[in-house]
Amino acid sequence: MEEKNRKNNRHYTADDIQVLEGLDPVRLRPGMYIGSTGTKGLHHLVYEVVDNSVDEALAGVCDRIDIVIHEDNSISVTDNGSGIPVETHPQTGKSTLETVLTNLHAGGKFNNNAYKVSGGLHGVGVSVVNALSEKLTARVKRNGFEYQQEFSRGITKTDIKKIGKAKETGTYIHFKPDATIFEEVEYDYDVLKTRFREMAFLNAGITISLKDERSGESEVFFFEGGIASFVAHLNKNKNAIHEEVMLFHQVKGKNDVEIAMQYTDGYTELILPFANNIHTTEGGYHVSGFRSALTRSLNEYARKFGFLKEKEANLAGEDTREGLTAIISVKLPNPQFEGQTKSKLGNSEMRGIVDNILYEEFYMYLEKNPQTAKIIIDKALSASRAREAARRARDMSRRSNLLENSTLPGKLADCQERDPEKNEIFLVEGLSAGGSAKLGRDKSFQAILPLRGKVMNVEKARLDRVLAYDAIKDMITAFGTGIGPEFDLTNLRYGKIVIMTDADVDGAHIRTLLLTFFYRYMKELIDAGHIFIAQPPLYGIIKGSKVLEYAYTEEELEAIMKQYEAGSVHIQRYKGLGEMNAEQLWETTMNPDHRVLMQVEVDEEVLTDEIFTMLMGEKVEPRREFIEKNARFAENIDA
Numbered sequence: 001m002e003e004k005n006r007k008n009n010r011h012y013t014a015d016d017i018q019v020l021e022g023l024d025p026v027r028l029r030p031g032m033y034i035g036s037t038g039t040k041g042l043h044h045l046v047y048e049v050v051d052n053s054v055d056e057a058l059a060g061v062c063d064r065i066d067i068v069i070h071e072d073n074s075i076s077v078t079d080n081g082s083g084i085p086v087e088t089h090p091q092t093g094k095s096t097l098e099t100v101l102t103n104l105h106a107g108g109k110f111n112n113n114a115y116k117v118s119g120g121l122h123g124v125g126v127s128v129v130n131a132l133s134e135k136l137t138a139r140v141k142r143n144g145f146e147y148q149q150e151f152s153r154g155i156t157k158t159d160i161k162k163i164g165k166a167k168e169t170g171t172y173i174h175f176k177p178d179a180t181i182f183e184e185v186e187y188d189y190d191v192l193k194t195r196f197r198e199m200a201f202l203n204a205g206i207t208i209s210l211k212d213e214r215s216g217e218s219e220v221f222f223f224e225g226g227i228a229s230f231v232a233h234l235n236k237n238k239n240a241i242h243e244e245v246m247l248f249h250q251v252k253g254k255n256d257v258e259i260a261m262q263y264t265d266g267y268t269e270l271i272l273p274f275a276n277n278i279h280t281t282e283g284g285y286h287v288s289g290f291r292s293a294l295t296r297s298l299n300e301y302a303r304k305f306g307f308l309k310e311k312e313a314n315l316a317g318e319d320t321r322e323g324l325t326a327i328i329s330v331k332l333p334n335p336q337f338e339g340q341t342k343s344k345l346g347n348s349e350m351r352g353i354v355d356n357i358l359y360e361e362f363y364m365y366l367e368k369n370p371q372t373a374k375i376i377i378d379k380a381l382s383a384s385r386a387r388e389a390a391r392r393a394r395d396m397s398r399r400s401n402l403l404e405n406s407t408l409p410g411k412l413a414d415c416q417e418r419d420p421e422k423n424e425i426f427l428v429e430g431l432s433a434g435g436s437a438k439l440g441r442d443k444s445f446q447a448i449l450p451l452r453g454k455v456m457n458v459e460k461a462r463l464d465r466v467l468a469y470d471a472i473k474d475m476i477t478a479f480g481t482g483i484g485p486e487f488d489l490t491n492l493r494y495g496k497i498v499i500m501t502d503a504d505v506d507g508a509h510i511r512t513l514l515l516t517f518f519y520r521y522m523k524e525l526i527d528a529g530h531i532f533i534a535q536p537p538l539y540g541i542i543k544g545s546k547v548l549e550y551a552y553t554e555e556e557l558e559a560i561m562k563q564y565e566a567g568s569v570h571i572q573r574y575k576g577l578g579e580m581n582a583e584q585l586w587e588t589t590m591n592p593d594h595r596v597l598m599q600v601e602v603d604e605e606v607l608t609d610e611i612f613t614m615l616m617g618e619k620v621e622p623r624r625e626f627i628e629k630n631a632r633f634a635e636n637i638d639a
Contacts, residue, residue: 196219276335330354
């Protein structure tokens with residue numbers, strides 16, 4: 001009875017039920033619609049608008065899209081498509097343009113009448129952009145006239161009106177992101193350039209231009225070769241082991257499958273899957289079909305022509321993909337994307353469709369091109385031998401650890417906490433900094449692993465060679481996840497893996513080598529948000545023997561120094577962690593209440609792969625060109 005009274009006395013009435021109207025849900029929970037309110041979400045706004053224009057191109061009514069970054073970081077997107085309809089919509093009583101821009105689920109993509117294939121399926125794209133913009137202006141050329149309507153934060157500000165006559169058709173959207181929503185509102189030209197070059201590759205014959213009014217930079221993308229040109233571009237700083245980019249294309253029913261691929265002499269794979277031009281970063285059934293067909297066709301060819309003997313084991317999937325660059329582009333009428341940001345294709349029928357097409361086309365290609373087939377099979381066999389050597393090295397390491405009755409590296413100063421979500425491990429260069437870190441840490445949840453020996457450049461090595469380096473073996477053992485086929489994220493012992501290196505050129509080099517290792521061989525740790533970079537201070541502001549303040553950037557130092565009279569304090573430049581005592585290192589770099597940690601993320605896979613290949617790969621010329629182009633931006637270079 002008492003429990004019942006307590007429930008009845010609770011103040012919970014109709015007034016407590018909040019009804020969000022129009023685009024209010026988007027402004028309340030923007031991350032649900034664009035992934036985040038950081039730079040990724042900011043750039044996602046542009047993609048949503050451009051995706052609509054690309055859908056017009058897929059419908060055959062648009063062949064040019066122009067994107068401009070204006071000086072105030074607003075964006076305009078213009079296409080020569082049909083133009084969003086402007087007549088009064090029968091359901092809303094408003095112009096169709098206003099309906100599309102102010103209703104979450106209004107669009108021409110819910111049936112297949114106007115668009116047989118589209119990426120912006122949810123009907124939320126341009127309305128979400130409207131909701132998250134402090135101002136949006138839409139202009140439409142249609143029916144011989146140009147129309148305009150203005151909005152602010154999802155609210156209609158003007159009626160639709162004719163502003164002139166027009167011979168052509170098309171849509172113009174100009175929006176300025178809402179600074180009260182986004183953490184920052186400055187667009188990255190290189191990120192947008194990479195994305196729109198990608199879109200032009202995926203849609204042969206479409207011209208996409210990008211102009212940056214802030215810097216004067218501009219690009220025009222047009223590729224007749226489509227995704228074959230895309231693969232060639234991705235491999236421009238790599239060494240291809242066969243000249244021709246293989247291109248396979250078939251249409252089955254309403255499903256269009258296009259695959260381009262080329263092998264290089266590298267040791268990692270780059271497979272970029274797309275569905276209706278959406279980059280499905282988490283893969284899906286089209287990727288499953290691709291992998292199974294690739295492995296099956298190479299094994300059957302290798303058996304038939306004697307590359308694999310009767311008693312030899314088949315090539316594993318990873319063997320057949322070593323050094324492979326591939327684009328998988330499928331277009332289908334009713335795609336099912338998992339998650340609002342469309343990162344995984346869930347149409348199960350695509351597995352069989354892609355599998356059958358690639359097996360048929362690739363096997364036929366191998367038979368018609370025996371020299372290329374031999375090069376590819378030899379590469380896969382070499383990968384298979386290296387994989388077996390790496391497995392033996394891991395087994396031997398495990399047996400050695402068991403004999404020593406210890407499974408953790410001797411240099412590791414582990415923490416007491418056993419909950420991985422609370423634990424942190426700091427990867428520290430050298431014994432000096434390692435000593436300070438061990439003394440300064442909170443040993444209840446912070447572990448320290450000084451890296452002994454050289455951290456190798458894994459961009460130029462297979463896993464079997466990678467595992468020969470002590471620093472890398474120590475990290476793998478400490479993390480607990482294993483590596484390669486045995487990698488298991490559920491066994492991770494630390495929720496945060498923190499790279500803590502000196503604030504000088506050598507420290508930056510070691511950090512880059514570690515990031516290359518994580519990106520190429522333990523990318524799951526990055527994708528799951530476990531990799532961080534510590535930011536030690538660059539300067540200490542000292543009076544006598546006392547450090548008054550720390551500065552982490554040049555700008556911060558400049559602001560701090562305005563508080564002091566000239567000559568009243570020696571600014572100390574910290575180049576090494578070992579220059580700080582244990583207390584200072586804790587206070588500035590390790591204490592969760594004061595420290596600065598940067599989480600490592602991969603926003604643009606194509607751009608990230610290009611950078612690692614260029615900076616860490618075999619070819620010198622691209623690296624030289626990059627240094628010459630960017631040298632003027634370098635700061636704090638040690639003599």
